[in-house]
Amino acid sequence: MFWKRISIVLLLAMVATIGAAGCRTTAQGGEMVIRYNLGTEPQTLDSALATGQPELTLLNELFEGLVRLDELYQPQPGVAKSWDISDDGTVYTFHLRKAKWSNGDSLTAKDFKYGWLRAISPETSADYAYMLWYIKGAQAYTEGTGTADAVGIEVVNNTTIKITLDQATAYFLSICAFPTMLPVHQATVEASGIKYGSEVENIVTNGPFILTTWEHENILELVPYDDYWNRKVVKLDKLEVYCIEEESTELAMFEAGELDVLDNPPIEEMARLKEEGLVIGGNLGTYYYLYNCQKAPFDNPLVRKALNLAINRQQIVDNVSQGGQIPALAFVPPGIKNPVNGQDFRLEGGNYFADNDIATAQQLLAEAGYPNGQGLPKIEILTNDREAHIKIAQAIMEMWKQGLGIDNVTVRTEEWGVYLDSRDAGNFQVARAGWIADYIDPMTFIDMWVTGGGNNNSFWGDPDYDALVVTGRTNTDQATRFQAMHDAEDIFMDVMPIAPIYFYTDPYMYKPYVKGVIKMPAGPAIDFIKAYIENP
Amino acid sequence: MTRYLIRRLFMTIVALWAIVTITFFLMHAIPGGPFSREKELPAIVIKNLERRYHLDWPMWKQYGYYLWNVCKWDFGPSFKYPSRTVNEIIADGFPVSATLGAVAIGMSLLIGIPIGIVSAFRQYKWQDNITRFVATLGVALPNYVIAAGLIYFVGVKLHWLPVARWGTWDRAIMPAIALAGFPAAFITRLVRSSMLEVLQQDYIRTAKAKGLPGETVLYRHALRNALIPVVTYLGPLIAGIFTGVFVIERMFAIPGLGDAFVNSISNRDYTMILGVTVFYSALLLFMNFLVDVAYVFIDPRIKFLEGED
Numbered sequence: 001m002f003w004k005r006i007s008i009v010l011l012l013a014m015v016a017t018i019g020a021a022g023c024r025t026t027a028q029g030g031e032m033v034i035r036y037n038l039g040t041e042p043q044t045l046d047s048a049l050a051t052g053q054p055e056l057t058l059l060n061e062l063f064e065g066l067v068r069l070d071e072l073y074q075p076q077p078g079v080a081k082s083w084d085i086s087d088d089g090t091v092y093t094f095h096l097r098k099a100k101w102s103n104g105d106s107l108t109a110k111d112f113k114y115g116w117l118r119a120i121s122p123e124t125s126a127d128y129a130y131m132l133w134y135i136k137g138a139q140a141y142t143e144g145t146g147t148a149d150a151v152g153i154e155v156v157n158n159t160t161i162k163i164t165l166d167q168a169t170a171y172f173l174s175i176c177a178f179p180t181m182l183p184v185h186q187a188t189v190e191a192s193g194i195k196y197g198s199e200v201e202n203i204v205t206n207g208p209f210i211l212t213t214w215e216h217e218n219i220l221e222l223v224p225y226d227d228y229w230n231r232k233v234v235k236l237d238k239l240e241v242y243c244i245e246e247e248s249t250e251l252a253m254f255e256a257g258e259l260d261v262l263d264n265p266p267i268e269e270m271a272r273l274k275e276e277g278l279v280i281g282g283n284l285g286t287y288y289y290l291y292n293c294q295k296a297p298f299d300n301p302l303v304r305k306a307l308n309l310a311i312n313r314q315q316i317v318d319n320v321s322q323g324g325q326i327p328a329l330a331f332v333p334p335g336i337k338n339p340v341n342g343q344d345f346r347l348e349g350g351n352y353f354a355d356n357d358i359a360t361a362q363q364l365l366a367e368a369g370y371p372n373g374q375g376l377p378k379i380e381i382l383t384n385d386r387e388a389h390i391k392i393a394q395a396i397m398e399m400w401k402q403g404l405g406i407d408n409v410t411v412r413t414e415e416w417g418v419y420l421d422s423r424d425a426g427n428f429q430v431a432r433a434g435w436i437a438d439y440i441d442p443m444t445f446i447d448m449w450v451t452g453g454g455n456n457n458s459f460w461g462d463p464d465y466d467a468l469v470v471t472g473r474t475n476t477d478q479a480t481r482f483q484a485m486h487d488a489e490d491i492f493m494d495v496m497p498i499a500p501i502y503f504y505t506d507p508y509m510y511k512p513y514v515k516g517v518i519k520m521p522a523g524p525a526i527d528f529i530k531a532y533i534e535n536p
Numbered sequence: 537m538t539r540y541l542i543r544r545l546f547m548t549i550v551a552l553w554a555i556v557t558i559t560f561f562l563m564h565a566i567p568g569g570p571f572s573r574e575k576e577l578p579a580i581v582i583k584n585l586e587r588r589y590h591l592d593w594p595m596w597k598q599y600g601y602y603l604w605n606v607c608k609w610d611f612g613p614s615f616k617y618p619s620r621t622v623n624e625i626i627a628d629g630f631p632v633s634a635t636l637g638a639v640a641i642g643m644s645l646l647i648g649i650p651i652g653i654v655s656a657f658r659q660y661k662w663q664d665n666i667t668r669f670v671a672t673l674g675v676a677l678p679n680y681v682i683a684a685g686l687i688y689f690v691g692v693k694l695h696w697l698p699v700a701r702w703g704t705w706d707r708a709i710m711p712a713i714a715l716a717g718f719p720a721a722f723i724t725r726l727v728r729s730s731m732l733e734v735l736q737q738d739y740i741r742t743a744k745a746k747g748l749p750g751e752t753v754l755y756r757h758a759l760r761n762a763l764i765p766v767v768t769y770l771g772p773l774i775a776g777i778f779t780g781v782f783v784i785e786r787m788f789a790i791p792g793l794g795d796a797f798v799n800s801i802s803n804r805d806y807t808m809i810l811g812v813t814v815f816y817s818a819l820l821l822f823m824n825f826l827v828d829v830a831y832v833f834i835d836p837r838i839k840f841l842e843g844e845d
Binding site (some may be wrong): 041043044046049122123125126127128130142143144194195196197198202214215217218242243244245246248249252253255256257258360415416417418419420422424454455 | 566567569572576577578579580581584586588606613616617618619625628665684687691692695698699700701702703786787788789791792793795796799800804
């Protein structure tokens with residue numbers, strides 16, 4: 001008797017479930033909405049403290065700085081409608097348009113000065129304070145040896161702000177688009193204290209979108225800001241941003257029609273997705289192996305070069321990472337244009353060696369004194385514990401064995417935080433690494449390797465290289481500085497303190513009805529300012 | 537009884553203290569800190585950050601400071617999310633995880649108990665055989681396999697339910713099923729064997745001999761006794777749900793505490809790790825305590841050790 005009762009209850013439950021589920025639709029009911037996955041909960045929307053890619057994307061939608069990056073990643077007028085640069089390249093004067101904050105307050109030059117000083121102040125301890133160290137007196141202020149008044153930022157009047165740099169910096173305008181240089185609404189910061197940037201109530205914005213909802217780890221909702229100066233280009237009614245971390249879940253949602261953009265396809269599905277319309281976009285980054293040039297045998301450039309040449313990058317890209325990446329035969333990736341002649345920096349610079357050049361590799365190794373790999377000490381490749389990196393390390397291990405006869409290579413896997421520690425402390429022989437551009441200029445890759453630089457984990461250095469870096473950074477003539485950067489890369493790739501493996505790509509996919517999305521190879525990476533939906 | 541309660545409470549506090557201390561020192565022993573980055577931070581910035589979070593104090597002082605705050609139930613700021621405190625993150629995430637957990641527990645009880653009873657009554661008949669087979673599957677399949685299967689077939693292929701995320705009640709179904717798989721199966725087998733044992737008892741025979749209808753025998757006499765092992769199992773069940781929730785929350789993009797906790801470890805978010813550990817431990821210890829106390833009321837055969845009369 002109760003057996004019947006049980007089955008009735010179960011049956012009712014099932015029917016109710018299916019009935020309710022059937023009412024779910026994927027249509028948005030007349031409103032133009034795009035659903036996008038950010039990939040994680042944003043760490044904060046405080047522009048001084050944000051460090052990750054996802055935060056950059058959101059900050060770019062909610063705020064606007066002096067300039068805004070367009071489809072070609074070039075700085076276009078944002079809040080600044082025009083600017084003058086002094087002849088020696090050290091003084092920038094920005095003329096601001098009349099703009100408003102999302103709560104109605106006027107946005108003036110003071111808001112920029114406040115935001116910048118806050119970003120570099122020692123109390124704030126911002127990760128990216130160094131992005132503003134190009135400004136005179138900024139570094140001293142952050143390090144506590146200088147005052148805020150000595151920093152080269154001057155509010156001339158409400159719509160004019162003047163910045164004085166330490167030295168001429170050719171790419172400074174691109175830096176101005178960086179979130180650390182966004183204006184900040186002072187009253188909100190003072191009222192919210194530590195909570196600034198953590199909830200909808202604690203943030204006031206000035207960009208094309210405003211934030212209407214923020215449920216942590218779940219969803220953020222953005223709608224167009226009606227008093228944005230360029231309101232007419234914004235076509236969406238709403239942008240729904242999710243915080244899904246698991247790539248396979250994002251893919252499942254995309255395929256079930258619950259997401260309109262696929263931004264993080266899992267590697268295992270690449271092959272299948274490519275046939276369904278996956279786009280391989282550009283991504284300014286290099287995946288490479290780091291040598292500890294202080295430890296034998298890696299202090300010998302011949303050994304390093306031999307090991308590099310024995311790697312078959314095409315095979316790694318085709319069979320291991322499968323993301324359509326580009327084998328890297330130099331360090332600076334393609335996608336950066338030389339403004340003098342419009343040529344791509346990488347195409348201009350060319351490749352420095354041939355992929356999988358076993359013959360030359362063997363020869364170099366013999367010259368170094370280790371014919372057929374004999375006499376080489378044990379080699380250990382350090383990697384962090386993501387599947388993809390481990391597979392690549394194992395592939396390279398095999399390649400060194402087959403091509404060079406080196407059979408005592410091992411792979412050491414460490415968890416991310418531990419791995420970073422080991423790398424920074426020099427506790428490795430060969431380590432995997434990656435570098436993504438902070439701004440679009442070869443300098444973001446070139447100035448990593450200055451002697452003793454904070455990001456120079458190879459412990460290599462060369463005074464000629466350092467001199468060229470100075471030229472590249474400060475010379476105002478684009479032709480001269482681009483030549484200097486090419487020369488620097490020449491020196492670098494001649495001794496190869498690193499082994500470039502591949503240049504990153506950005507695989508993504510939109511639903512066919514999604515249009516107008518801007519994808520950039522660095523920085524915010526994706527921008528929905530002009531996005532819209534057509535014939536869903 | 538009060539003596540027993542006080543003693544239990546004292547033990548709980550000692551256990552909590554031990555957990556906090558061990559976690560604190562273990563955490564600081566792991567290399568890599570909260571400020572390790574791919575693009576290395578300038579030394580001055582690291583120094584400022586360490587100063588702000590008191591990481592430059594000697595270890596014993598940090599420990600004491602932390603312990604004092606825990607007594608005030610203040611777990612400090614999160615390192616990873618600088619504008620939010622650990623208390624806030626827990627307050628945001630826990631209700632979600634608790635709801636999911638409760639639904640899963642409810643499901644496993646609602647499925648496990650009735651089917652276990654049926655299975656016992658129809659021992660070795662086809663209902664029993666199917667049940668035992670499915671139960672074995674439920675125990676053997678890890679919850680994330682069940683989850684992946686559900687997402688793919690029910691979500692992507694059939695569109696019967698939304699694939700992921702949280703908010704509407706239909707989003708709770710698949711994750712709850714994935715979580716409830718093991719417990720439901722376990723409870724089924726548990727109830728089945730317990731019920732079989734109870735049905736052999738003399739008092740059941742007496743009841744039937746008295747002429748009582750089958751249902752009365754079941755509900756008034758057999759069921760209560762058969763369910764005692766289930767109450768015992770509630771403790772480990774809740775613990776299992778707590779930990780099972782980590783993976784499920786991540787797979788279904790549910791904004792619960794489990795996912796935040798797992799991330800906090802790779803983020804080296806010291807305060808978050810400690811706060812959630814203390815919170816979960818306290819909760820678990822309390823739940824177990826409740827179960828123990830409930831036990832005494834349910835089974836009159838159990839007495840407190842001191843021999844209360």
